[in-house]
Each structure stands twice: as C-alpha cells, then as structure tokens.
Amino acid sequence: MDALLLQILNGLDKGSAYALIALGLTLIFGTLGVVNFAHGALFMIGAFCAVFIQGLLNLSYETIDETQKDFLGNPLKVKTPYLENWFGPETGGAIIDWSVPLAILFAIPVMIAVGVIMERGLIKHFYKRPHADQILVTFGLAIVLQEVIKYFYGANPIPTPAPSSLTGAFDFGVLLGFDPNAIIYPYWRMIYFVFAIAIIGSVFAFLQFTTFGMVVRAGMADRETVSMLGINIDKRFTMMFGIAAAVAGLAGVMYTPINPPNYHMGMDFLVLSFVVVVVGGMGSLPGAVLAGFLLGILESFASTTWATTTIPGINQVIIYVVAIIVLLTRPRGLMGRKGVMEE
Amino acid sequence: MSKNELTRRSMLKAGVAGLATPTVFAGAAYSFTNDPQGGAVTLGFNVPQTGPYADEGADELRAYQLAVEHLNGGGDGGMINTFSSKTLDGNGILGQKVEFVTGDTQTKGDAARASAKSMIEKDGAIMITGGSSSSTAIAVQGLCQEAGIIFMAGLTHSNDTTGKDRKANGFRHFFNGYMSGAALAPVLANRYGTDRKAYHLTADYTWGWTQQESIANSTEALGWETINNVMTPLASTDFSSYIAPVLNSGADVLVLNHYGGNMVNSLTNAVQFGLRDREANGKNFEIVVPLYSRLMARGAGENVKGILGSTNWHWSLPDDGSKAFVRSFGTQYGFPPSQAAHTCYVQTLLYADAVNRAGSFNPCAVVEALEGFEFDGLGNGPTLYRADDHQCFKDVLVVQGKENPTSEFDILEVVEVTPRAQVEYPADHPMFGGAEASLGSCNPGA
Numbered sequence: 136m137d138a139l140l141l142q143i144l145n146g147l148d149k150g151s152a153y154a155l156i157a158l159g160l161t162l163i164f165g166t167l168g169v170v171n172f173a174h175g176a177l178f179m180i181g182a183f184c185a186v187f188i189q190g191l192l193n194l195s196y197e198t199i200d201e202t203q204k205d206f207l208g209n210p211l212k213v214k215t216p217y218l219e220n221w222f223g224p225e226t227g228g229a230i231i232d233w234s235v236p237l238a239i240l241f242a243i244p245v246m247i248a249v250g251v252i253m254e255r256g257l258i259k260h261f262y263k264r265p266h267a268d269q270i271l272v273t274f275g276l277a278i279v280l281q282e283v284i285k286y287f288y289g290a291n292p293i294p295t296p297a298p299s300s301l302t303g304a305f306d307f308g309v310l311l312g313f314d315p316n317a318i319i320y321p322y323w324r325m326i327y328f329v330f331a332i333a334i335i336g337s338v339f340a341f342l343q344f345t346t347f348g349m350v351v352r353a354g355m356a357d358r359e360t361v362s363m364l365g366i367n368i369d370k371r372f373t374m375m376f377g378i379a380a381a382v383a384g385l386a387g388v389m390y391t392p393i394n395p396p397n398y399h400m401g402m403d404f405l406v407l408s409f410v411v412v413v414v415g416g417m418g419s420l421p422g423a424v425l426a427g428f429l430l431g432i433l434e435s436f437a438s439t440t441w442a443t444t445t446i447p448g449i450n451q452v453i454i455y456v457v458a459i460i461v462l463l464t465r466p467r468g469l470m471g472r473k474g475v476m477e478e
Numbered sequence: 479m480s481k482n483e484l485t486r487r488s489m490l491k492a493g494v495a496g497l498a499t500p501t502v503f504a505g506a507a508y509s510f511t512n513d514p515q516g517g518a519v520t521l522g523f524n525v526p527q528t529g530p531y532a533d534e535g536a537d538e539l540r541a542y543q544l545a546v547e548h549l550n551g552g553g554d555g556g557m558i559n560t561f562s563s564k565t566l567d568g569n570g571i572l573g574q575k576v577e578f579v580t581g582d583t584q585t586k587g588d589a590a591r592a593s594a595k596s597m598i599e600k601d602g603a604i605m606i607t608g609g610s611s612s613s614t615a616i617a618v619q620g621l622c623q624e625a626g627i628i629f630m631a632g633l634t635h636s637n638d639t640t641g642k643d644r645k646a647n648g649f650r651h652f653f654n655g656y657m658s659g660a661a662l663a664p665v666l667a668n669r670y671g672t673d674r675k676a677y678h679l680t681a682d683y684t685w686g687w688t689q690q691e692s693i694a695n696s697t698e699a700l701g702w703e704t705i706n707n708v709m710t711p712l713a714s715t716d717f718s719s720y721i722a723p724v725l726n727s728g729a730d731v732l733v734l735n736h737y738g739g740n741m742v743n744s745l746t747n748a749v750q751f752g753l754r755d756r757e758a759n760g761k762n763f764e765i766v767v768p769l770y771s772r773l774m775a776r777g778a779g780e781n782v783k784g785i786l787g788s789t790n791w792h793w794s795l796p797d798d799g800s801k802a803f804v805r806s807f808g809t810q811y812g813f814p815p816s817q818a819a820h821t822c823y824v825q826t827l828l829y830a831d832a833v834n835r836a837g838s839f840n841p842c843a844v845v846e847a848l849e850g851f852e853f854d855g856l857g858n859g860p861t862l863y864r865a866d867d868h869q870c871f872k873d874v875l876v877v878q879g880k881e882n883p884t885s886e887f888d889i890l891e892v893v894e895v896t897p898r899a900q901v902e903y904p905a906d907h908p909m910f911g912g913a914e915a916s917l918g919s920c921n922p923g924a
Contacts, residue, residue, distance in 0.1 A: 138723065145718045203884055206793055206804060206814040211884060290532035292742045294779025304752035316725040316758070321750040324718070393750070394715055394743045395777045399530060403715045438719030440708055450719075451711050 137308060137317040142435045144307070148324040148393065150431020151331030152178075155386035156404055157411040157423035158335060159379035165355045165418040166372040169258055170269050174383055175405030176277040180249060181384025182396035183284055184242035186293050189234040192218060233298045235392055242388045243381055250380025254373050277401065285398040297323040297392035323392050330389050334382060335424055341378075342420075351375055355418075410458045416471025426469055430454050510840045511626040511923025512602045519574040519839065521546070521826070522603030524594050524618060525632065527582040530739050531610040534773055534818045538608055538632055539580060540811055541819035545826035548806070549576045556806035560799040560855035561827060565834035572833055583609055587617035594618045598625050604839055605630060607825050610818060612636030612685040619648040626923015628841045630825035633818040635737075635769055637688035640869035642911030646920040647841055649848055649868045651828065651861075652821045653901070655689040656909055658768045658788040659696030661874035661896035665786060670731065670764050672701030677729035679720050679744060681736050682709040690735045691909060693768045705729050710740070717744040721751050730758040733766045741767060742777035749781040770877055772890050773816040782879030782889060789875045791820040791857055792892055800857040814887050824856045828863070842920040859898070866905035868917065874901050 156178055163171045195214035203211035219227030230237070257276065261269045296302070301322050308317030342348035354361045354368040361368050387396070394400070411430055415422030436442060437453035461468060514520070523542045526535035548556045551568030558566045570576045579601040581593025590609065597603040606622050607630040609615040615634035622629035623645040631639060631650040635658070640650050666674075676697060680690040686709070694704045705728055708720055721744070724732055732753060736744045748754075748765055756763045767775075770787035793804045793814035803823060807815040815823070828848065836843035849865035858872035876894040883889055906913045 137726070141722050142719065145722050148718070149716060205885065206887060207808045213884075285532070290530060291774055292739055292777030294746075294777060294781075296779060302750070303755065304750065314726065316756060319722065319725055319751055319756075321752070323750065393747075395746060395779070397530070397739065397777075400715070403713075435719045440706065440723060443708065451713075 137311075137313045138439070140307070140311070141318050141320075142439060143432055144318065144320045144324075146432030146435035147328045147428065148431075149434060150428035151328050152386055152390055152404060152427075153408055153411045153431050154424045154427025155331050155334060156383055156408040157415060157427045158338060158420060159383040159386075160408055160412050161415070161418060161420050161423040162338070162375055162379040162382070164412070165420070166351060166375045167254070167258070167262065169261065170266050170273070171258070172270050172274040172405065173253065173277040173280065174273075174379075175401030175403075175408065176280040177246065177249065177380045177383040177401070178387040178390075178404055179284065179396070179398065179401030180280065181242050181246055181387025182295075182391050182400060183288065183387075184245055184384060185235050185238035185295050185388045185391045186288060186396060188238035188241050189231075189295055192216070192231045192234050192237070196220070235295060235297060235388065238388050239385060242384045246381040246384030247377035249384070250377035251373055253380070254376040258376070259373075277405070281398050281401070288398065290398060292395035292397040294395045295391035297326075301326060327389050327393065331386070334385060338378070338382060339420065347371065347374075407454060410454055414458050414461045414468055416468030418472055419468065419470040422468055422470030430457065433457060509922060509924060510842070512598065512604045513924075514574050514602075514604055514839055517574055518577050519571050520601055520603050521576060521578045521829075522581060522594065522597035522601065522606040523578055523822075524581040524583055524590060524597065524606055524608040525822075526585045526610050526614075527580070529585045531585045534610045534633065534738075534771065534816065535583070535608075537773060537816045537819045538610065538822040541807065541815060541823040542578065542607070542826060544806060544810060545823045546576050546578055549826070549830050553810070554802075554806055557799050557803050557823070557827060557856055560802050561831070562854040563831045563835070565831050566827065571830045572837070572839065576830070579603060581608075583611075583614045583618075585611050585614060587613050590614035590618050591621045594621050595625070598622075598627055603627070605829050607829070608632040608822060609634055612639055613683055615639050615650075616643045616684065619643065619645050623647045623918070623921055626841055626921040628829065628844050630829050632822045632825065633771075634685075635689065636685040637692065637909050638684050638911075640867045641688070641907075641909065642915050644867050644869075644911070644915060644917050646845060646868075646917040649825070649828075649863065649870075651825050651863075651870045652817075653788075653790045653872070653874050654869065655685070655692040655768070656903055656907070657874050657901040658689065659692035659694075660901040660903075661876050661894075662693065662766070662768060662786065662788050663696035663700050663702075664896075664900075665876045665894055666697060666731075666766060667700040667702070669786065671761070674702045674731050674761070674764075675705045675729045675759065676702050676731045676733050676766075677705055677724050677727055678707040678733045678735055679717065680707055680709050681712055681740050683712050685737065686712075686735050688909065689768055690733075693733055693735065693766075695909070702731070710736070710744070712740065714740065715743055717747045718751070720744075721747050721753070724748075725751070725753065725756060725758065725763070728759070730761045731764045731766060733768065735768060737769055737771065738774050739777070741769075741771075742774060745778045745781050745785070770890060771817065772887075773818065775879070775889050776886070783881050785879045786893070787877055787890075789817050789877050789890065791817045792875055792877060792890060793887070794892060795857060795875075797855075797857060797859065799855045803857060820857060827856065828853070840922055842922045845920045859895075861898075864905065866917075867910065867915070871898050871902055873898050 195216045197212040200211045200213045205211045304319045304321045411426045415426030438450040525538045547553045583590035594606045605628045609632040612634040615631045619629045629648040637655045680686040734744050767787040770789045775782045832844045832847035836847040851863045854860045861872040874896045877890040880891045
C-alpha cells in the first residue's frame with residue numbers, strides 16, 4: 136500500500152510537467168491548428184529564465200584575498216554578490232536564495248513576448264500549410280533555440296536550487312500511519328504539483344469566465360462565424376499562443392530545482408507531451424490535463440523494481456503502449472472531439 | 479574457335495595480373511595506412527562537439543590543441559618538460575609538423591565511427607584519439623583496428639575497453655571501473671564501516687554494467703552486502719521513481735553508477751528525497767558516486783558536498799607534471815583542465831613519443847614502442863602501459879565533494895592517492911574477458 140501511494144505521489148510531479156506542456160500544446164492546436172514541435176523549447180527557455188535570474192542576482196564584484204591562492208598560484212579573486220554588499224549578507228543572500236520563485240515574475244512577460252514573436256514572426260506563415268510543414272518548421276525552430284541556449288550557457292546542466300527553506304522531504308508515511316521513511320516526498324515536488332494545479336485552474340478559469348476566453352472558445356468552435364461578427368479572432372489567438380508559451384515557460388521555471396536545466400531538456404519532454412495530447416484527445420484541454428497526470432503516474436509505476444523485473448524495459452515503453460491501446464479503443468483519445476484532425 | 483577462346487582467356491588473365499601488380503606494389507610502398515607525406519602529420523581528434531558531453535569534448539579539444547602547440551615547439555612546452563622520456567623536442571613528430579583535424583562523436587557509436595572513418599579516409603589521419611563515453615570508444619577502437627590506425631582512447635572508464643573489447647591498435651591511459659572499485663572500497667569501509675547494505679542504480683550500458691560489477695565486488699570483499707541493483711535507461715532524466723523505494727529497501731548506502739547528466743540528476747534527486755538526512759539500520763544514510771567528473775559535477779551544485787568517488791586526475795595534484803600542465807592550460811584558457819583534458823593531452827604526448835622512439839609511424843612499430851612502456855612526469859606518478867591489454871597502470875585518486883569551495887573550480891578534494899599496486903589485476907581477470915580476451919594482431923592497414 137505504501138509503495139502504491141509512493142508511486143502515485145511520484146507520478147504527480149512528472150504528470151504535472153506533462154500536463155502543463157500538453158495544455159499549452161493543446162491550446163495552440165485548438166486555437167491556431169498548429170502542431171507546435173517548438174513547445175518543448177519553450178519549456179526549456181522558461182527554465183533558462185530561472186538560470187538567467189539566478190545569474191543576474193549573483194552578479195558579483197571581485198576582491199583580492201592575498202591569503203588564498205587560485206589554481207595558478209596567484210592571489211585568489213573572491214567574488215561577492217552586489218546584493219549582499221547592498222543589503223547585507225543575510226538579506227542579499229535571502230534574495231539570491233529565492234531566485235527561482237522570483238524568476239516567475241520575469242518569465243511571464245518574457246515567455247508571452249517569445250510566444251507572440253514566434254507566432255507573428257514565423258508560425259503564422261504556416262497556418263495554411265500541411266501539418267508536416269508545420270512540424271518541420273517548428274522542429275527546426277526548436278533546434279535553433281536549443282543551440283542558442285547552448286552557445287550562451289554550454290551543454291552541462293546548471294544547478295538552480297530551490298530556496299533552502301523549501302528543500303528537504305516530508306515523511307508522509309508517519310502522517311498516514313506507515314513506518315517512518317516509507318513514503319518520503321520532497322517539498323519542492325509538492326509545490327510543483329500545487330503550482331501546476333493553480334496554473335491549470337487559472338487557464339481554465341480564464342477561458343471559462345472572461346469575455347476574452349469566451350471569444351477564444353467561440354473561435355475554437357467556429358472561427359469563421361466569429362470573424363464574421365467583426366471580432367479580430369487572429370489577434371486573440373496570437374495572445375493565446377503567448378499564454379501557451381507562458382504556461383510552458385512557467386512549467387520550466389519551476390522544474391529547475393527538480394532537475395538542473397540543460398539546453399536539451401525540452402526535447403526530453405516534447406515527444407512524451409505529444410503522446411499525452413494524442414491520448415487526451417487532440418484539441419481537448421481537459422483531456423490533455425487528465426492524460427498528463429495519468430501517464431505520469433503510469434510511468435512512475437512502470438519504473439518500480441517490481442515492474443522492471445517482471446517485464447524488462449516496461450519503464451521505457453509504457454507510455455507508448457498505453458497510447459496504442461487508447462488509440463485502438465478510442466481513436467479520438469480519452470476526451471477528443473469529433474472532427475478534430477479528421478479532415 | 480577453341481584457340482581463340484584460350485587466347486581471350488589468356489588475355490584476360492594477363493590483364494587482371496597487370497592491374498593487380500601495381501596495387502600489390504603500392505601496398506608495399508605504403509606499408510601502412512596514411513603514411514605521412516610532405517613534412518606534416520595529421521592527427522584526428524574525435525570528441526563530442528554536440529550533445530550532452532559537448533562541454534567535456536570542448537575541454538578535450540583544448541587539451542589536444544595545446545598538445546599540438548607543444549609538440550610543434552610553441553608555448554611553454556607543458557608536460558614535455560616533465561615527461562621522463564626525452565624524445566620530444568618541439569620539432570613535431572619525427573621531424574614532421576603536427577597538424578590536426580577534428581570530428582564530432584555526438585556521443586553516439588555510429589556517429590563516432592563515421593567521423594573517425596572520414597578523418598582516416600579523407601583527411602589522412604595517422605592516429606585517432608578522443609571520446610567521452612565507453613560505448614563510442616569501443617566502437618571507434620574497433621574501427622581503427624580494422625583500418626590499421628592507432629587509437630589512443632580519451633575518457634573511457636568501462637572495463638571492456640581494455641577487457642573483452644581490447645584491440646592491438648588501441649591504448650587507454652584513463653583508469654577503469656575495476657580500479658575505481660579497488661581504490662574506493664577501502665576508503666568507504668574505513669569511513670562508513672564494513673557492515674553496510676548497498677543499493678545500486680546503474681546506467682544501462684557497457685560502462686554502467688562494468689562499473690557496478692566492479693564496485694559491488696570490491697565492497698562485498700570488505701563485508702558490504704549488495705541488496706539490489708536497478709538498471710536505469712541511459713535516456714532517463716528524472717530518477718525519483720528509482721530513488722523513492724531506496725529508503726525502505728533495507729539499504730543504508732546508495733551507489734550511483736551514473737555519469738554526466740545521469741549522475742547530476744540522480745544525485746540531485748537523491749538529495750531532494752532527503753536520503754542524506756535519514757538513518758537506516760541505525761546508521762547515517764550515505765551516497766557514493768564511483769566515477770566523478772569535476773566538469774560535470776558542477777551541475778549537481780551543493781549536492782556533491784561530502785560525496786565520495788574516484789577520479790583519474792585532478793588539477794590540484796602537487797607533482798611537477800600536473801603543475802606544468804595546469805599552468806599551460808590555465809594560462810591559455812583561464813581555467814583549470816578537467817581529467818578528460820588531462821588524459822587526452824597525455825595520450826597525444828605518449829603517441830608522439832612512441833613514434834619518435836620507434837622511428838616510424840607504422841602502427842605496429844608504435845604498438846611495440848608503447849607496450850610495456852614505463853614513464854613518469856605526466857601527472858599520475860610512475861605509470862606502466864601494460865603490454866597484455868594496453869591499459870595504463872598508475873595511482874588512482876579517491877575524492878569527495880568539497881564542503882567549503884573557494885572558487886567555481888574548487889569542487890572536489892583529493893582524500894587519498896591510492897597506490898598503483900592496489901588497483902592492479904591480472905590481464906586475464908574474469909571482469910576483463912578472462913582468458914579468452916585477446917588483443918589480436920597489430921594491423922598496419924594499407
């Protein structure tokens with residue numbers, strides 16, 4: 136029982152990332168009809184927003200310490216962050232310590248801008264082209280974005296820790312009456328899950344309860360009729376692209392303490408996120424979220440020792456096996472709508 | 479009719495013989511592949527320039543360029559000045575100027591073979607060196623054996639490289655999984671006691687398998703029990719599903735047989751799950767990383783503090799050779815070299831020196847010169863290139879993540895220099911292919 140709960144918990148944070156990325160993908164597909172293979176790169180750029188803010192907050196001045204030597208035997212140059220100099224070591228250190236949460240404030244406008252520029256500058260030229268063209272151009276864009284990040288930050292992962300007060304793990308086992316250490320779960324992963332739920336809830340609320348959202352939903356259902364009513368639906372869809380980019384970016388920002396970001400991290404999520412979208416049902420926002428969590432938890436179960444010894448390699452194929460089963464039994468996915476990608 | 483037929487056959491036979499003769503003679507004139515012509519010799523540096531190990535590849539390339547500069551008489555000469563063999567005088571190799579070409583392994587076996595093949599066939603490389611992964615090293619070593627080219631391996635730590643997959647044309651300066659285990663186990667037993675239960679997470683490819691086998695054997699010999707070994711796919715990015723069950727598995731040590739990005743993520747995840755703050759079996763829970771790369775350990779940040787592991791070389795070593803190399807490299811590039819850079823630089827000097835001592839670029843002469851070669855002054859103390867398997871035997875470093883680093887490069891500290899005698903093993907050791915493992919014959923190519 137405790138192992139069962141443990142793997143469900145483990146699947147939740149992975150599922151959160153899948154759900155957030157798949158939600159953005161579905162928003163873009165549902166509004167603009169574009170299959171965006173650059174969406175993983177948006178997740179990665181979001182993560183590097185956190186890296187950038189961490190670097191910015193750590194900007195330092197150098198002083199020479201004659202008592203210590205560097206690797207060449209010269210007096211050591213000691214770096215002190217400006218923030219610690221301006222606000223004192225405690226306050227300055229605390230601001231630096233909270234660089235990841237602070238990066239959220241930076242990432243939102245940056246990611247919206249990146250999304251809008253991407254849509255206006257490149258993707259809009261491919262609306263009427265076949266999906267294969269869209270996939271090729273967005274995949275190419277993803278590789279370009281990757282290489283740009285690698286040029287500035289290198290190929291190695293960059294440590295981007297959570298605030299020190301949010302590190303460590305909670306012993307759920309004791310809370311639920313199991314043995315100590317039976318169900319351990321890191322605080323930051325819990326925060327990631329709650330954050331993902333909040334973002335998903337906000338997106339749904341935005342679409343459901345605002346006039347802007349109502350127009351977007353109407354446009355998703357019947358773009359031509361909405362346009363005939365004199366509404367500039369293209370402008371709203373462009374904004375939705377920006378919002379989808381921001382969702383992916385925020386997922387990336389918050390993911391950085393879980394695994395140190397590197398330029399390739401978007402690709403690691405991209406293919407799985409597409410599977411999530413297909414399983415959830417093309418164009419279905421609730422389907423994307425449901426499938427994200429479902430596949431995250433299934434992947435977690437498939438990685439247990441029991442599963443890998445019973446069926447070797449199951450951890451590497453489980454998502455695809457489930458995708459095949461779902462598509463065979465429900466060709467439109469779990470919550471897919473009739474007519475989407477069926478023309 | 480029949481006379482005509484015979485005549486025609488005779489003509490054909492004569493033609494075939496006529497065509498074949500110059501080829502045979504050409505083979506005799508060029509008795510080995512890519513015999514240097516025109517006063518210059520080309521070396522092929524095959525490193526990961528893209529992909530997850532690109533930063534390590536870039537550091538290897540810096541070291542190679544420095545080695546070429548030193549061989550051609552440029553710079554301060556680096557470790558040429560401290561090398562016990564004195565054949566290198568700044569006049570290239572055998573008086574020929576050293577030039578180089580580079581290839582991108584992408585850390586993929588097929589891409590590494592393709593780039594090595596291109597450098598041999600199109601660029602005329604006489605020697606191939608490099609790599610940052612055992613699977614690519616083994617793949618390229620096999621190709622070089624077939625092509626009649628010397629392969630001086632870069633960073634490759636799998637026992638198989640000089641074990642079951644050893645080749646007469648291939649040489650490894652870097653240490654291996656067995657040596658890591660032999661050096662690390664006594665330190666682990668001393669630090670954590672002999673009554674320990676270890677849980678292994680292992681990267682599912684040649685390096686991971688041999689590393690796990692080595693560390694398990696060495697620790698079990700000192701009283702530890704290996705209670706589980708879970709293979710993790712090389713492409714894994716999140717290890718939480720593998721780490722979560724560790725705490726209630728009965729283990730009190732987690733051994734991460736991971737390298738590079740895998741190591742960074744698995745160690746980060748293990749620390750996130752609070753493993754180091756827990757107790758198991760009445761003892762503090764410990765984590766071990768058998769193979770450290772200082773360059774990549776940076777990615778794990780503060781999580782490496784206090785974690786024990788092993789490394790081939792470290793820039794803080796106080797011997798003259800290491801100091802000379804760090805000075806050359808640091809002055810040129812502004813930061814200290816990695817262990818990958820060190821082994822690549824050393825391999826280039828060793829090859830050049832072997833050619834000079836042999837008086838020939840012929841791969842078989844180079845093999846003869848390197849086999850059983852004893853040297854010093856290249857950063858690891860007295861070293862032997864063993865003839866039986868082409869593996870270097872030298873001291874091994876046990877390191878741990880530094881608690882109070884003074885700079886971004888000051889990540890690891892050496893806790894013990896394990897003497898060479900402690901990490902030696904017979905060439906027919908079962909972990910290295912046993913009695914069946916063979917170098918085969920040297921291939922000069924052409």
